[in-house]
Amino acid sequence: MSGQLQEPGYSRRHRRLRLYLLGVALLVSLAATAGCAQGSYPLDIFYEMHYQPSFRSYEPPRLSVPESAVPWFPSPQATSFTGDGQHLFDVNCAMCHGSGAKGDGPVLQLMMNTYGYTPLVPTDLTPFPPNVIETILASNTRPFGPQTIMPPFSKLLNAEERRLIAEYIDTLP
Numbered sequence: 001m002s003g004q005l006q007e008p009g010y011s012r013r014h015r016r017l018r019l020y021l022l023g024v025a026l027l028v029s030l031a032a033t034a035g036c037a038q039g040s041y042p043l044d045i046f047y048e049m050h051y052q053p054s055f056r057s058y059e060p061p062r063l064s065v066p067e068s069a070v071p072w073f074p075s076p077q078a079t080s081f082t083g084d085g086q087h088l089f090d091v092n093c094a095m096c097h098g099s100g101a102k103g104d105g106p107v108l109q110l111m112m113n114t115y116g117y118t119p120l121v122p123t124d125l126t127p128f129p130p131n132v133i134e135t136i137l138a139s140n141t142r143p144f145g146p147q148t149i150m151p152p153f154s155k156l157l158n159a160e161e162r163r164l165i166a167e168y169i170d171t172l173p
Contacts, residue, residue, distance in 0.1 A: 083164075084164065084168070085164035085165050085166075085167050085168025085169075086168050088157070088161050088164055088165050088168070089101070089165050089168050089169065092153065092156070092157065092165070093125075093165065095107040095108075096108040096123070096149075096150070097123060097124075097125055100126075100172055100173075101124070101125040101126050101169050101172050102123075102124050102125075102126065103119075103122070103123025103124045103125070108123060111149070117149065119149070125169050126169065126172050126173070128169075129170070130163070130166035130167055130169070130170045131166070133165070133166040133169055133170075134162050134163060134166045136150075137152070137153045137154070137157060137162045137165065137166070138152065138153070138154045138159075138162060139152055139154060
């Protein structure tokens with residue numbers, strides 16, 4: 001009988017240790033299965049960094065640009081208005097009146113040769129003083145009668161632009 005007698009706590013300790021190891025193995029296998037799953041986790045054990053509210057606090061502060069900041073590149077220059085009458089004349093008038101304001105522009109020549117247009121008023125602008133040219137550009141009432149072809153430029157050109165064109169035409173020979 002002495003061979004059959006064992007310590008009373010040995011079998012209980014052995015069973016408890018075996019049960020404890022089995023529980024730990026089960027938890028490890030469950031965690032490994034959950035952690036190796038594709039896509040989102042079936043158990044929310046491993047938090048992703050971008051879902052944590054603490055992650056946003058580490059972003060740099062978004063400050064506005066100081067008023068004294070200097071740009072690294074030059075500002076774009078205006079291409080439609082250079083501030084001189086020659087450019088404005090070339091863009092708005094030269095197609096009909098020609099580059100010398102003598103009334104020999106390509107559009108006016110095409111209208112006269114192809115469509116038989118006869119101008120009711122002189123198309124040479126050089127003999128007129130600047131105030132008459134400004135009046136011609138500004139309104140439908142022409143100083144020498146009605147004209148049906150040339151539109152009024154009062155909605156397209158402001159008073160300063162009309163003045164610059166008139167002064168440029170006055171400088172032409």
